[in-house]
Amino acid sequence: MRMIHTIDDMRHLVGECRQQGKTIGFVPTMGYLHEGHMSLVRRAKAECDFVVMSIFVNPLQFGPAEDYEQYPRNLDRDANLAKNAGVDAIFVPSVNEMYPQKQLVFVEVEEITNNLCGVSRPGHFRGVATVVAKLLNIVQPDKAFFGQKDAQQVRVIQQMVQDLNMPVEIVPCPIVRESDGLAMSSRNVYLSSEERLQALSIQRALLHAEELFKTGERSATVIEQQIRSIIEAEPLAEVDYIKIVDLQNLTDVSTIEDDSLLAVAVRFGGTRLIDNTILYVKEGQPCFAQ
Known part of the structure; x- marks a missing residue:
């Protein structure tokens, strides 16, 4: 496995792969790898x-009061996990390598960033879209793989790639969960034992919502209220949002008539967790089919 630190070296390696007729898959991460990342690699x-x-822990996508400095990092651990999973090359640029001077150009994806985390974290998706655009231009993959846990992020990247005619296929991959049902996240290490126990209410609430939907409930308000009551029964839970939105344009829906995303964001102590499930009206559709 190669460890690459500069843009020039990454482009050179990609060029060699292209000359050999190889297809390139890309898994962008902020490190502190877990099984969710490994599923993308597989x-x-x-x-x-x-x-x-x-x-690469991207400073552009963190707000001034967020956890950029505290975000967990362990490159040696990550490199071992990546190597064992069969990753061929890790691109580990410094902040100065990615942003050698003041950034004057940003990628703004409109409308689908006006809801959910776009409200709670202003500027977040501008940072995400900008860094992913840079990474896609550097690595030039045939396919890039993203986890569905960050569902709004997947839609933002899909829209960016579509509108900017980027020659890459964005592949959404299913959420990977801990054995107790908690969605895997690098931020789970922040949770105290009690916070983690109470955080399991998120998965219980999502499963309850799926059951309501399967038995015919189509009122978004009814489903949202019931899962809110499950999560807020936990004393440490502070709900950021619980929303059912259209799967494609991420606007709020009152009645579920088309495939929809049920997304939640909840704080337990200082840790903000996100999770979601897709409520398919049309059975058998892939994630965010276009």
Whole structure:
């Protein structure tokens, strides 16, 4: 496995792969890897000849009161996990390598960033779209793999790629959960034992919502209220949002008539967790089908 630190070296390696006729899969991460990331690597390896993972904690997507400085980092651990998973190259640029001077150009994805985390974290998706655009331009993959846990992020990246005619396929991959049902996240390490126990209410609430939907409930308000009551029964839970939105444009819906995303964001102590489930009106559709 190669560890690459500069843009020039990454482009050179990609060029060599292209000359050999290899297809390139890309797994962008902020590090502190877990099984969710490994599932993306396995999918990439199954579909591509050469797999590149990036590890870069992107300062542009963190607000001034967020956890950029405290975000967990352990490159040696991550490198071992990536190597064992079969990653061919890790791109680990410094902040100065990615942003050598003041950034004057940003990627703004409108409308679908006006809801959910776009409200709670102003400027977040501008930072996400900008860094992913830069990474896609550097790695130039055939396919890039993203986890559905960050559902709004997937839609933002899909829209960016579509509107800017980027020659890459965005592949959404299913949420990976801990054995107790908690969605895997690098931020789970922040949770105290009691916070983690209470955080399991999120998955219980989502499962209850799925059952309501399967038995015919189509009122978004009814479903949202019931899952809110499950989560807010936990004394440490502070709900940021619980919303059912259209799966494609991420606008609020009152009645579920088309495939919809049920998304939640909840704080337990200082840790903000997100999770979601897709309520398919049309059975058998892939994540965010276009």
